Amino acid sequence: MSKPKQGFRYKELAGEIERKILDGTYRPGEKLLSIRKLHKQSNLSISTVYKAYVELETMGLVEARPKSGYFVNPVALQQLKVPVHKKQPPIPQKVSLSSMINSVVSAINNPGFLxxxxxxxxxxxxPSKHFFRILKDLSLKDVKSMISYSLSEGDLELRRQLALRTLGVLKAITPEDIIITNGCTEAVALALLAISQPGDTIAIETPTNFSFLQLLKELGVLVMEVPTDPRHGVDIKELENVLRRNRIKACLFMPNFHNPLGAIMPNDNKRHLVRLLNRYEIPVIEDDISAELYFEEHRPIPLKAFDERDLVLTCSSFSKTLAAGLRIGWIIPGNRFKGKIQRLKAGMTVSTSTLNQYLVTRFLASGAYERHMRSLRTALKKQAIRTTLAVKEHFPPDTRLAVPRGGSFLWIQLNQKVDTVKVYRKALEHNISIIPGVVCSNSGQFKNYIQISYGAPFTPRMEQGIKTLGQLIFDAYDR
Ligand SMILES: Cc1ncc(COP(=O)(O)O)c(C=O)c1O
Structure with missing residues (x-):
């Protein structure tokens, strides 16, 4: 491994101290080594050590006390316990959407709400400014070429840029292996349509992304909810039991920064899972949309990297990283399903917006993507820690959550007495939107869980919102 550039040493040092705080080596409230002592001990310059401490301070992990030095934040993240889920035996079920979903979606989209x-x-x-510059520089000739259809499989240069981005992640992906879609949602829908018929059973994780439940209901399939761990993803043993006893047509999983859990499957689990599904010849549709929002050293790899039977269909988009409204997503379907998916795409939407593909292609080709992603990941990581600290401080002491390793949201378990649908309704009265756990399951599970986002900058208004939410949760104990 090459040594980090001088300018990034402080980030590396901050990361090392952060790990020691999160794993409990440093205790809450403990004084850090003075800048001078750490400079001597580490051989790093005074300014590098200082910048590392300031970085930790902006994350909220340490605090500076005048004339005394830097101290670990007394609110102890390492004492947080990971949520636990009671397992329910999986059975195939029709999708019956929670009556809350419409209300939850309209609250999420209400610009007046926190x-x-x-x-x-x-x-x-x-990067709105960058998109603005690209738009401003368009010539009439460019515009003329953008008001006609694109290729049904998507613009070749965009697919080439995407193929380049799979280097070191997936082997031998060419532009011909990729189909551009209207967001990740269309990619998942095309995969499901290509593989399943109404009445088939699809194995999904529980909890799951509630918009999957909406889609699966419209497709008329049954779902089998497989218990999923907030740290390690889908329970492979449970899945194996399900496969032994049922006819499963396909699986729909989120192995990297699962929505809503934030779980990330370890590579050994991914290998084991794909081997199992390969053995049963069952296709798995993986939603990889949040994989690039990682807080550690490397991008987590997709299930497809372990696939030996051409049975993994990888779906993603730029909705979490560049611009959800441009609706640029893609699928890497593999050769088995590519023809069918291409025909479905052509038959249903002809192609994806030419102008929107152009904008994203220009952005990728400019080389700005890596820089943008570095700052996005840094911002999200700070927001994650700030939000987790605020939850720890303002929610009841028996609250459970896993400190996230990437993504943009927290999955929070509250005391069993707390009905989060009631908390959700009260929160709306305070103009705060949250996601109550029940909408993330097809079987009414997760009544005392909520999902909250840290996708927006952590401001005093945000902190006040979390404080208010904490109070509503305390109040819910007495009802
Ligand atoms: C896991 C997951 N998949 C898919 C989507 C939808 O993606 P898109 O906007 O690209 O259709 C979301 C949006 O929040 C998501 O969280």
Whole structure:
């Protein structure tokens, strides 16, 4: 491994101290080594050590006390316990959407609400100025070429840029292996349409992204909810039991920064899972939309990297990283399903918006993507820690949540006495949106869980919102 550039040493040092705070080596409230002592001990310059401490301070992990030095934040993140889920035996079920979903979606989209329920990344963190410049530089000739159809499989240069971005992640992906779609949603829908018929059973994780439940209902399929761990993703043993006893047509999983859990499957689990599904010849549709929002060193790899039977269909989009409204997503379907998916895409939407593909292609080709992603990841990580600290401080002490390793939201377990549908309704009265756990399941599970987002900058208004939410949760104990 090459040494980090001088300018990034402080980030590396901050990361090392952060890990020691989160794993409990440093205790809450403990004084850090003085800047001078750490400079001597580490051989790093005074300014590098100072910048590392300031970085930790902006994350909220340490605090500076005048004339005394830097101290670990006394609110202890390492004492947080990971949520636990009671397992329910999986059975195939028709999708019966929670009656709450419409209300939840309209609250998420209400611009007057504090967006704790909005899992999208705030536009403040997205490269709107860069898109504005690209639009301003368009010539009439460019515009003329953009008001006609694009190729049904998508613009070749965009697919080439995407193929280049799979280097080191997936082997031998060419532009011909990729189909551009209207967001990740269309990619998932095309995959389901290509593989399943109404009445088939699809294995999904529980909890799951509630918009999957909406889609699966419209497709008329049954769902089998497989218990999923907030740290390690889908329970492979449970899945194996399900496969042994049922005819499963396909799986729909989110192995990297699962929505709503934030779980990330370890590579060994991914390998094991794909091997199992390959053995049963069952296709798996993976939603990889949040994989690039990682807070550690490397991008987590998709299930497709382990696929030996051409049975993994990888779906993603730029909705979490660049611009949800441009609706640019893609699918890497593999050769088995590519022809069918291409025909479905052509038959249903002809092609994806030419102008929107152009904007994203120009952005990728400019080389700005990596820089943008570095700052987006840094901002999200700070927001994640700030939001987690605020939850720890303002929610009841028996609250459970896993400190996220990426993504843009927290999955929070509250005391069993708390009905989060009631908390959700009360929160709306305070103009705060949250996602109550019940909408993330087809079987009414997760009544005492909520999902909240840290996709927007952590402001005093945000902190006040979390404080108010904490109070509503305390009040719910007495009802
Ligand atoms: C896991 C997951 N998949 C898909 C989507 C929808 O993606 P798109 O806007 O690209 O259709 C979302 C949006 O929040 C999501 O969280």
């Amino acid at each position: 967006p704790l329920g909005n899992t999208a990344v705030d536009t403040e963190l997205l």
